[in-house]
Amino acid sequence: MNKYLSILKSNLSRIRNLSLYLLSAIVSGILSVLFNPFLAANLSSMDYSIIGYYSSFASLFTPILNFSLISFYVRKYFKIPENKRQATLDTIITALLIWGAISCMLILVLFFTYCRIAGVELPFFPFAMMSVFQLFFNNFLLLYQVECRMRSEAKRYFKITMSASLITILLSIILVIVFKFGAVGRMSALLLSSVCIGLYAIKKLRSKFRIDKSILKEAVLFGWPVSCSYIIQYFLTGIDLALLEPLNDVSNMGLYAIAISITGYLSFFYTALAQTFEPDTYKAVAQYNYKKLVKIVALISSLLISIIIIFVFFAKPVIAILTANRYTEAYHFAKILSIGIFATYLMVAIEGIINAFGFTKIGLFNKIISSVIAVAAYFYLIKTQGFFGAAWGRVLAPFTVFLISAASLFLLRNKINTMKYAERKN
Numbered sequence: 001m002n003k004y005l006s007i008l009k010s011n012l013s014r015i016r017n018l019s020l021y022l023l024s025a026i027v028s029g030i031l032s033v034l035f036n037p038f039l040a041a042n043l044s045s046m047d048y049s050i051i052g053y054y055s056s057f058a059s060l061f062t063p064i065l066n067f068s069l070i071s072f073y074v075r076k077y078f079k080i081p082e083n084k085r086q087a088t089l090d091t092i093i094t095a096l097l098i099w100g101a102i103s104c105m106l107i108l109v110l111f112f113t114y115c116r117i118a119g120v121e122l123p124f125f126p127f128a129m130m131s132v133f134q135l136f137f138n139n140f141l142l143l144y145q146v147e148c149r150m151r152s153e154a155k156r157y158f159k160i161t162m163s164a165s166l167i168t169i170l171l172s173i174i175l176v177i178v179f180k181f182g183a184v185g186r187m188s189a190l191l192l193s194s195v196c197i198g199l200y201a202i203k204k205l206r207s208k209f210r211i212d213k214s215i216l217k218e219a220v221l222f223g224w225p226v227s228c229s230y231i232i233q234y235f236l237t238g239i240d241l242a243l244l245e246p247l248n249d250v251s252n253m254g255l256y257a258i259a260i261s262i263t264g265y266l267s268f269f270y271t272a273l274a275q276t277f278e279p280d281t282y283k284a285v286a287q288y289n290y291k292k293l294v295k296i297v298a299l300i301s302s303l304l305i306s307i308i309i310i311f312v313f314f315a316k317p318v319i320a321i322l323t324a325n326r327y328t329e330a331y332h333f334a335k336i337l338s339i340g341i342f343a344t345y346l347m348v349a350i351e352g353i354i355n356a357f358g359f360t361k362i363g364l365f366n367k368i369i370s371s372v373i374a375v376a377a378y379f380y381l382i383k384t385q386g387f388f389g390a391a392w393g394r395v396l397a398p399f400t401v402f403l404i405s406a407a408s409l410f411l412l413r414n415k416i417n418t419m420k421y422a423e424r425k426n
Contacts, residue, residue: 016154017152017154019154020154020155020157020158021149021154021157021158021272022272022273023158024157024158024161024162024272025161025268025269025271025272026268026269026272027162027165028161028162028164028165028268029265029268029269031165031166031169032165032169032265033265033322035169035172036261036262036322036323037321037322037323037324038173038177038324039172039176039186040258040322040323040324040326040327041324041326042176042177042180042182043176043182043183043186044182044254045250045251045253045254045255045327046183046250046254047182047183047186047254048183048253048254048257048258048261048327049122049250049253049254049257050122050123050127050183051183051186051187051257052241052253052254052256052257052258052260052261053122053241053242053245053253053257054122054127054128054130054131054187055131055257056238056239056240056241056242056260057111057131057234057238058131058135058238059230059233059234059237059238060231060234060238061107061131061132061135062135062138062139062230063226063227063228063229063230063231063233064103064107064227064231065096065099065100065103065104065107065132065135065136065139066096066100066139066142066227067095067099067219067220067223067224067227068222068223068224068226068227068230069092069095069096069219069223070092070139070142070143070146071222071223071226071355072092072218072219072222072223072226073088073089073092073143073146073219074146074150074282075222075282075355075356076088076218076222077150077282078150078282078283078286079286086207087210087212087215088212088215089143089147089205089206089207090206090207090208090209090210090211090212091210091211091212091215091216091219092143092219093140093143093202093205093206093209094206094209094210094211095211095216095219096139096140096143097202097209100136100139101136104132104133104136107132108128108129108132111124111128111132112124112128115128118242118246119246120245121245121248122245126184126187127183127184127187130187130188130190130191131187133191133194133195134187134190134191134194135194136198137191137194137195137197137198137199138194138197138198139198140197140198140199140201140202140205141160141164141194141197141198141201143201143205144160144201144204144205145157145160145161147205148160160197160200160201163197164193164194164197167192167193167196167197168189168190168193171188171189171192171193172185172186172189174189175188175189176189222360225360225361225363225364226355226360226363226364228364228367229351229360229363229364229366229367232364232367232368232370232371233367233371235371235374235375235397236347236367236370236371236374236397236398236400236401237340237344237394237397237398239374239375239378240378240382240390240391240393240394241253241256241257241390243378243379243382243390244256244382244386244387244390247386249386249387252386252387253387254327255327255329255330255332255333255387256330256333256387256390256391258319258323258327258330259319259330259331259332259333259334259337259391260333260337262318262319262322262330262334263311263334263337263338263340263341264341266304266307266308266311266338266341267341267344267345269303269304269307270300270303270304270341270345273299273300273303274300274345274348274349274352277296277300280292280296281293281296281352281353281356282356284296285353285356285357286356288416293353297349300345300349301342301345301346304341304342304345305342308338308339308341308342311334311335311338312335312338312339315331315334315335315338316328316331318331319331319334332388333387333388333391336388336391336392336394336395337391337394337395339395340391340394340395340398343394343395343396343397343398343399343402344394344398346398346399346402347398347399347401347402347405350401350402350405350406350409351363351366351401351405353409354366354405354408354409357412357416357419359408359412362408362412363405366401366404366405366408367401369404370397370400370401370404371397373397373400374393374396374397374400377393377396377397378390378393378397381393381396
């Protein structure tokens with residue numbers, strides 16, 4: 001008995017941190033879910049189409065805006081001497097500000113050109129600008145959350161996460177419900193929230209604006225294949241809305257966007273768990289502790305599958321409640337998309353392991369092969385089955401990445417063992 005009590009006491013801080021990480025995700029998710037009926041009562045199908053369309057480009061634009069500098073910081077955190085961590089953090093913040101400002105302009109010009117050539121009928125201004133700048137400022141929230149997780153400062157993580165959620169909801173109440181600004185109001189709320197939290201994060205994280213050239217060079221060498229890999233991910237889980245837009249079916253486009261939004265709440269659970277165990281995952285990789293890696297993935301997978309099964313059975317009444325009975329038919333798409341959430345977790349998990357081992361270029365190669373298969377599948381499925389085909393594409397595409405990545409890890413087992421023995425000798 002004393003043995004178990006001592007184990008519990010030694011892990012008390014860890015359990016407390018885990019609870020706060022999960023609580024921040026759960027409470028934020030619950031608040032979003034509870035607020036959703038009020039949004040649905042004040043947003044039209046066109047509003048949802050606009051919000052869904054421009055939000056779908058997040059997976060394409062985010063890795064361009066941050067160049068995976070945040071991923072570099074996570075991977076290197078435990079290998080950086082403590083006296084050099086602040087210099088690394090300052091370099092990343094300064095680089096994010098400079099490159100982010102430049103890339104925002106480049107993205108908007110190229111995006112506008114694409115919309116003109118493709119004949120996109122949804123309005124470009126001001127929605128594209130809101131979407132891009134929201135992603136730019138959100139990078140600093142992500143960096144703040146990473147710093148909290150690496151330092152096991154769960155209270156700070158909880159406060160910043162809840163603040164972002166509450167500010168967004170408060171602004172949405174004012175701009176969407178009170179002033180009836182529709183899609184403009186909702187996207188303005190998201191932008192203003194990200195600006196406020198982003199500026200706060202910069203103030204708290206940096207000691208001064210500076211760039212250490214050696215750190216930046218290492219970060220760029222690490223980041224370019226990871227960023228390219230994430231950019232390619234758009235063709236796996238984001239291109240469907242771009243391919244569906246030419247169908248000019250605003251009603252189904254709105255239902256599809258609503259289904260994506262609601263099933264996105266399911267990802268809160270695995271995101272919270274994955275972020276909570278992120279330091280443990282990188283430690284397990286650094287120690288070549290394969291059993292621990294399997295346990296982490298199995299734990300998150302089992303919890304996520306249980307939640308998805310429950311959702312599939314109750315999708316219709318759940319969506320009826322969450323959309324104030326206005327968009328209940330979205331449940332047809334949501335049931336399929338919820339399966340895609342699990343496939344996406346498997347993809348993210350195995351990619352994280354590959355990157356943690358340092359095989360970033362192999363991860364990029366896997367994504368390129370998978371994206372070619374996925375885009376071909378999307379074209380065929382959308383052509384033959386429309387919106388339902390797009391939904392099944394969101395299941396097939398990430399699962400393809402998982403299978404190819406799993407095969408590559410198996411083929412790399414000898415190289416990983418060689419790395420392991422070489423590090424132990426040194």
